[in-house]
Amino acid sequence: xxxxxxxxxxxxxxxxxxxxxxxxxxxxxxxxxxxxxxxxxxxxxxxxxxxxxxxxxxxxxxxxxxxxxxxxxxxxxxxxxxxxxxxxxxxxxxxxxxxxxxxxxxxxxxxxxxxxxxxxxxxxxxxxxxxxxxxxxxxxxxxxxxxxxxxxxxxxxxxxxxxxxxxxxxxxxxxxxxxxxxxxxxxxxxxxxxxxxxxxxxxxxxxxxxxxxxxxxxxxxxxxxxxxxxxxxxxxxxxxxxxxxxxxxxxxxxxxxxxxxxxxxxxxxxxxxxxxxxxxxxxxxxxxxxxxxxxxxxxxxxxxxxxxxxxxxxxxxxxxxxxxxxxxxxxxxxx
Numbered sequence: 001x002x003x004x005x006x007x008x009x010x011x012x013x014x015x016x017x018x019x020x021x022x023x024x025x026x027x028x029x030x031x032x033x034x035x036x037x038x039x040x041x042x043x044x045x046x047x048x049x050x051x052x053x054x055x056x057x058x059x060x061x062x063x064x065x066x067x068x069x070x071x072x073x074x075x076x077x078x079x080x081x082x083x084x085x086x087x088x089x090x091x092x093x094x095x096x097x098x099x100x101x102x103x104x105x106x107x108x109x110x111x112x113x114x115x116x117x118x119x120x121x122x123x124x125x126x127x128x129x130x131x132x133x134x135x136x137x138x139x140x141x142x143x144x145x146x147x148x149x150x151x152x153x154x155x156x157x158x159x160x161x162x163x164x165x166x167x168x169x170x171x172x173x174x175x176x177x178x179x180x181x182x183x184x185x186x187x188x189x190x191x192x193x194x195x196x197x198x199x200x201x202x203x204x205x206x207x208x209x210x211x212x213x214x215x216x217x218x219x220x221x222x223x224x225x226x227x228x229x230x231x232x233x234x235x236x237x238x239x240x241x242x243x244x245x246x247x248x249x250x251x252x253x254x255x256x257x258x259x260x261x262x263x264x265x266x267x268x269x270x271x272x273x274x275x276x277x278x279x280x281x282x283x284x285x286x287x288x289x290x291x292x293x294x295x296x297x298x299x300x301x302x303x304x305x306x307x308x309x310x311x312x313x314x315x316x317x318x319x320x321x322x323x324x325x326x327x328x329x330x331x332x333x334x335x
Contacts, residue, residue, distance in 0.1 A: 001108040003034040003101060007084030010092055011040045011074035012048060018092040018209070019048045023055045031101035037061045038078040043068025070333030072176030072183035075160065079170050087170065091161035095123055095207040104164070107201045114169040114196040115188055117158025118204030122286075126209060132294035133210050133217060135282045136302045141274075143224075143246055143306055155238070156198045160184040162206045169196045178333045181220075182227030189235045217298065218305045225309025227331050229317055230324055243310070250307030275300075 012019055019039065026037065037059055041047050043066065052063045066077060079087050088104065090096075107116065122134035136142050158164075160176075163184065173190050176183040188198045212220060225246065232239040256267035278299045283292030316327055325332045 001086065001105060001112070003031060003105065005085050006104075007036040007038055007079075007082035007087050009038050009040070009075050009078040009082060009087050009089045011042050011071045011078065012044065012092045013042045013068070013071075014044045014046045015092045016046060016048045016051055018211070020051045020054075021209075022090070022092060022094060022096070023051070023059060023061075025096040027055070027058050028098055029096060029101055030098045031105075033059060035060065035101070036083055038082045039063050040074040040078045041065040042071065042074040070178065070180050071160070072178060072180055073333060076170075076175035079165075079167070079175060085167040087165050087167065089160045089163045089165070090206065091208070093209040093211055094120070094161055095209065097205055097207070100204065100206070103201065103203045103205075107204060108164075111199065111201070113199040114166040115158060115191050115198045116164045116201045116204070117156060117188075117198070118162035118164075118201050118206060120162055120206050120208035123207035123209075126207070128288065128291050128294055129298075130210055131286050131288075131291050132282065132298045133212065134208065135285060135291070135295045136298040137208075137210070139278075139281060139285075139299070141278055141281055142299050142302055143221075155189075155192055156200045157185040157188045158198060158200075161208055162204065164201075165191075166196075169194075172196075179227060179230065179331055180333055181223050182231055182331065185238075186231055186234065189231070189238045193235075214297075214301065218301050221302045221305035222309040223331055225306035225311075226313045226328060228310055229313040230328065230331070233317055233321060233324070246303045246307035247310045247314075248307070249303050250311060253304065 010019075010022070023037075026033070039048070039052060039061060041049075041064065047065065049063065052061055055061060062081065064077065064081060066074065075089055086108065120134070120138065122131040126134070160183070169191055172194055173187060173196075176187050179186060191198060228243050232243070252267065253271065256271060259265075259267050275296050278296050279292045282295035283289055286292065313328070317324075320327050
């Protein structure tokens with residue numbers, strides 16, 4: 001595998017500043033930059049055409065504008081237009097380290113799979129809140145381990161902020177579906193059913209900025225929880241006990257509040273111990289007491305938002321499994 005075979009696929013929706021930063025990180029890669037970058041403007045009202053023009057002399061960029069049909073369909077659109085035979089999908093709010101391509105090429109040449117997922121972390125330039133969110137999204141103390149697995153594990157579920165897929169796998173699977181979020185685990189599960197292997201490349205790192213507020217973060221993880229029972233319904237064999245943990249935590253919090261009213265403080269002590277563990281782990285990881293404290297908040301938002309969404313979706317699906325798109329219109333795009 002060489003750089004000439006690779007096309008980057010990047011959907012964007014009203015994110016001029018993000019694309020500028022991402023393309024800036026492309027120019028700093030230590031490789032020769034012989035790859036193609038395909039940017040798909042997904043119905044933006046504030047397009048990034050001028051930003052693209054600023055980088056066209058430095059990078060091989062193909063730029064397309066289309067109506068808004070969601071990130072999954074936009075990635076499919078980009079892969080159909082791309083010239084490479086292996087696609088790397090990125091979110092627009094990512095930055096690439098200088099050695100990104102070296103790790104990608106090494107893994108594809110030595111541990112080849114038709115679909116891989118990389119990891120994400122926080123850059124030193126990120127705000128304290130962004131670093132706290134990053135900790136909560138990646139830590140083993142939260143839901144960060146749900147994707148699970150080293151590269152030898154077949155059923156790893158890559159996420160599309162940093163994901164690779166071969167042209168053959170894309171064509172045979174028809175790419176992403178119209179659910180969002182959840183389109184990436186749905187695709188990887190379908191690929192496994194078709195006989196393609198998926199893997200984690202743990203040294204293929206992006207810095208994931210995640211420009212989200214407290215309220216939008218809750219909404220995001222709530223939707224993550226909402227779609228997982230739908231995926232379990234579509235793909236029953238993919239269901240795992242670990243997916244239930246945030247819901248157990250949500251129920252345990254309610255139980256703890258009831259017990260506190262009744263005069264029993266013991267359950268809340270267990271929650272306090274967990275919060276202390278999050279604080280210690282994040283403080284050590286980020287070398288910051290402030291980020292450690294913020295991580296308690298972001299981890300609580302993540303677990304409770306995910307757990308509530310999962311519980312709500314599971315209950316609804318018990319009574320209505322036939323009209324999922326009508327019941328949950330907020331997690332489906334119309335193509």
